[in-house]
Amino acid sequence: MALMTGDQYVESMRKMNLQIYMFGEKIENPVDNPILRPSLNSVKMTYDLAQMPEYQGLMTTTSHITGETINRFTHIHQSTEDLKNKVKMQRLCGQKTAACFQRCVGMDSFNAVYSTTYECDQKHGTSYHKNFLKYLEYCQKNDLTVDGAMTDPKGDRGLAPHAQADPDLYLRVVERRSDGIIVRGAKAHQTGIVNSHEVLVMPTVSMREADQDYAVAFAVPSDAKGIYMIVGRQSCDTRKLEGSSLDVGNPDFGGMEALIVFDDVFVPNERIFMDGEYDFSGMLVERFAGYHRQSYGGCKVGVGDVLIGASAVAAEFNGAAKASHIKDKLIEMIHLNETLYCCGIACSSEGTETASGNYLINLLLANVCKQNITRFPYEIARLAEDIAGGIMVTAPSEKDLRDPKIGPVLEKYFKGVADVPTIERMKILRLIENLTLGSAAVGYRTESMHGAGSPQAQRIMIARQGNLEEKKALAKAIAHIEV
Ligand code: SF4
Numbered sequence: 001m002a003l004m005t006g007d008q009y010v011e012s013m014r015k016m017n018l019q020i021y022m023f024g025e026k027i028e029n030p031v032d033n034p035i036l037r038p039s040l041n042s043v044k045m046t047y048d049l050a051q052m053p054e055y056q057g058l059m060t061t062t063s064h065i066t067g068e069t070i071n072r073f074t075h076i077h078q079s080t081e082d083l084k085n086k087v088k089m090q091r092l093c094g095q096k097t098a099a100c101f102q103r104c105v106g107m108d109s110f111n112a113v114y115s116t117t118y119e120c121d122q123k124h125g126t127s128y129h130k131n132f133l134k135y136l137e138y139c140q141k142n143d144l145t146v147d148g149a150m151t152d153p154k155g156d157r158g159l160a161p162h163a164q165a166d167p168d169l170y171l172r173v174v175e176r177r178s179d180g181i182i183v184r185g186a187k188a189h190q191t192g193i194v195n196s197h198e199v200l201v202m203p204t205v206s207m208r209e210a211d212q213d214y215a216v217a218f219a220v221p222s223d224a225k226g227i228y229m230i231v232g233r234q235s236c237d238t239r240k241l242e243g244s245s246l247d248v249g250n251p252d253f254g255g256m257e258a259l260i261v262f263d264d265v266f267v268p269n270e271r272i273f274m275d276g277e278y279d280f281s282g283m284l285v286e287r288f289a290g291y292h293r294q295s296y297g298g299c300k301v302g303v304g305d306v307l308i309g310a311s312a313v314a315a316e317f318n319g320a321a322k323a324s325h326i327k328d329k330l331i332e333m334i335h336l337n338e339t340l341y342c343c344g345i346a347c348s349s350e351g352t353e354t355a356s357g358n359y360l361i362n363l364l365l366a367n368v369c370k371q372n373i374t375r376f377p378y379e380i381a382r383l384a385e386d387i388a389g390g391i392m393v394t395a396p397s398e399k400d401l402r403d404p405k406i407g408p409v410l411e412k413y414f415k416g417v418a419d420v421p422t423i424e425r426m427k428i429l430r431l432i433e434n435l436t437l438g439s440a441a442v443g444y445r446t447e448s449m450h451g452a453g454s455p456q457a458q459r460i461m462i463a464r465q466g467n468l469e470e471k472k473a474l475a476k477a478i479a480h481i482e483v
């Protein structure tokens, strides 16, 4: 079974024994939990689209290991064409969910671990790449969703992992046995962990010798003994408990982040992809971050498409669509959104082959891509709110709209153009609210800032990759400067 259907994916998650906590309670049935379910639906979409003939070219590809058809989310990029198709697939998934569909972190970690283990083995004579190939084949064959887990809690940001007052603030190896290792620690803000079959753990910073025990990469099932998760709150999350799809704004889809704790978890030898090779932690971080910064040039653009569309619909329902300033604002939103897409495509087109044979994006351009993502979605959201009007945050609830006495009053006074029922107008405004201020704002706005690394992380990479010396030499040559 190289491709699961969406329904099979849901059933496969139902069989897992995930330890999930939310609002101080253990969630016994996460799959049907009304707060969690929309995020599961977003991941399900990555399976559903792969079944649709019109999307199969983007959503599926051929495994370079087995030659079987696989979901692109489990693929190792074999060309710059593959890198571009990845971004196009993410834009499509963003358009179909208007949320974070979570599965990219696994794909990005697969590709980063693939090339890094190869180079590590070459230097250290280890056999991590072989371990990883076997694991990858398992994920491809079973069409698994994998959470790529990088971000440690980090404690005092001024101190290295080994120097923290609490040694568990970075995930580490606490015991080495003949059959494997025991790990302890946590990974924070884990996108999609509650909807993942597996978790693929990587270090979060470059390390030195003293951090050896923290330089660890491995994969375990997300319901392995000793693992538990605590779900993060989202703005307006409890609206999902009220039973009003209108008030939620995006009734079917969402994203989800959680803290995952590794409370002395056993990792068998064949699932270890780094253990102590601190000199490769930086490479793994840089590559995973690079791939995920490329990813944002796809997913956020797809969600942006929905937000732009929603703004245009809101303007139509208001009777303002023909106003020149509205048209201009929509043009500006499209311009910004497509600029982000250009970045995603550009860093893919300029990708290069690694020693292991897979393709890596152009790291400078991927970091420029993400740096723009920390800004443009905010401006797109600002313009969306401008077009939507204040009613986006002052509109009454669906219950009021449907109330026999109050409803007709609201229908009358919140009417826009005569032929659009007020309730339809409210739906589009709630969607804009969801994307800019509600639970999807985690995935569109704030994640644009901090997901795949906060802005300063990209600026460090831009400084490193920007080749300022070459630019200085160019200027000196033009100006005939000889010192
Ligand atoms: Fe994928 Fe975007 Fe979510 Fe990251 S933020 S997992 S790239 S949808």
Ligand code: FE
Residues within 6 Å of the ligand: 191, 447, 451, 452
């Ligand atoms: Fe993300």
